[in-house]
Amino acid sequence: MTALVLIEIEQGQVRQASRSAIAAASHFGDVDVLLFGEGVDAASALSGVRKVLHVPAAPHLLAEPTAAFIAQHAEAYSHILSPASATGKNVLPRVAGLLDVQPLTDVIEIKGDDTFVRPIYAGNALVTVQSADRIKVLTIRSSNFDPVDATGGSAAVEVLDLPAEDEKSRFVRVELSNSDRPELEVARVIISGGKGVKDARNFETLLAPVADKLDAAIGASRAAVDAGFAPNEMQVGQTGKIVAPELYIAVGLSGALQHLAGMKDSRTIVAINIDPDAPIFKVADYGLVGDLFEVMPELAKAL
Amino acid sequence: MKVLVPVKRVVDYNIKPRVAADGSGVETQGVKMSMNPFDEIALEEALRLREKGHAQEVVAVSIGPQAAQDTLRTAMAMGADRAILIRTDAELEPLAVAKLLQAVVEREQPGLVSMGKQAIDDDMNATGQILAAKLGWPQGTFASEVIVDNGSAIVSREIDGGVEVVSLTLPAVITADLRLNEPRYASLPNIMKARKKPLETIEADSLDVDIAPRLKVVSVSEPPAREAGVIVKSVEELVNKLKTEAKVLP
């Protein structure tokens, strides 16, 4: 059995989430990776990879040509994987549609070649399913798999052409929010703010100083994002990012089901909230009942 | 053009789901059901396209048991012109749903399918992409803005590090993210009016589509519960515990 993993590059490095997907793929046997655009040296240096399929063109990973390409090469593989990143979630179900198989998204555990565990109902239940499809198409929740090493390997590289694009979709532009902070998905510590933080400036004056001290990423609840306190890509939850850092500090957020879905696998959870009945205290290892406007400056000082 | 909006009846998002004692699934008997929140957003977007003159007709379609009629009535109370129920009592996977939707698309010939990015019950996030693949149409997933112009749709998409903009040649499939819009409420007069709008029922079996499941559910279980935590009295105690007890701070 051989698995194929669609990988993504960021600033010349293979993204950590992609390395977690490779770790998941290694349960099935040999692993080939598929790389579009630049980064072939980093891909070939990955530990535990047999071969790099490299398509030098097409850096934007549009769903239509990417999925068509993967489907074309799919028959050589028993499993096709990617992390459950925005790209993976966009492309892999389309691959499954082309292959007429039922994809499994956000897999958290691999029990065998055909048996997988995934969360449903905002993580309130875990379902174990057995797939009868000839090719298994899976996206992987990266926080549940330790990434393979970025170095140490020397995989062979096979260069492939992208067939002429069908032009039904066209990349226009991308707007990335540049931040010096660690990415949410890979941060060891995350400090997240909710509606209680009251405005965008308070994210900077109250959360950022603590984040600086802890080299933490900053996250947000949906209510905070909707209110414009923080950009979309900072949202943690069922429909935002799923994270599992060593330390998650929830500040002024109530702990709705949909938020908990994105962070309740964190190793240690701290809640700071003025309302002692806030549901977030039910999952917090350490709770501090208090006004965040007083607590946060104190916390920044104490660290 | 015509816009087709698939809507799903799911356990209301405010309800904490319970796993059935026998591990066969999640309790849905006697539980409040509602339209999947992402589908409300997809429908709202379709209604706005009609209000702007880009669409002439908005058709809601739901696949499932007879009770899914309620969801379709809600869709028509929000403003959908008519509705189609593809009736089946079978458990459906996204692949099967996409195939049934494909049959509806081939019959209705919409210029756009506007749907939710995921259902909050199976959390699969796959049906729109599978449908687009089956139709050979382009897809604009996780849409936070849609501009229809001259036979194409300019779609802003929420991606990991920000926003990506793509241009799709219509017909296309678009899946709505939370930030696309704020869905309207159905007013009482509109709820009354919706009762008179046409709702057609088609038996899924009559569509000649293979909807047999590909996945076998082995078990459904509760996630491991977290151990109860403690309430600390001060910032000092908190920092101390994080250092000495949890050992997450140096």
Ligand SMILES: Cc1cc2nc3c(=O)[nH]c(=O)nc-3n(C[C@H](O)[C@H](O)[C@H](O)COP(=O)(O)OP(=O)(O)OC[C@H]3O[C@@H](n4cnc5c(N)ncnc54)[C@H](O)[C@@H]3O)c2cc1C
């Ligand atoms: C389909 C769907 C998907 C969703 N997806 C997500 C998701 O991915 N992520 C997500 O987060 N939400 C999501 N939500 C929204 C979710 O249901 C909640 O509405 C949201 O998480 C609430 O955000 P909040 O906790 O910041 O706000 P609130 O619930 O308003 O909580 C604010 C908290 O701040 C506290 N507070 C106020 N002032 C202070 C103070 N001075 N000091 C200390 N504490 C204070 C209050 O006690 C309160 O507990 C989703 C909802 C739906 C319907």
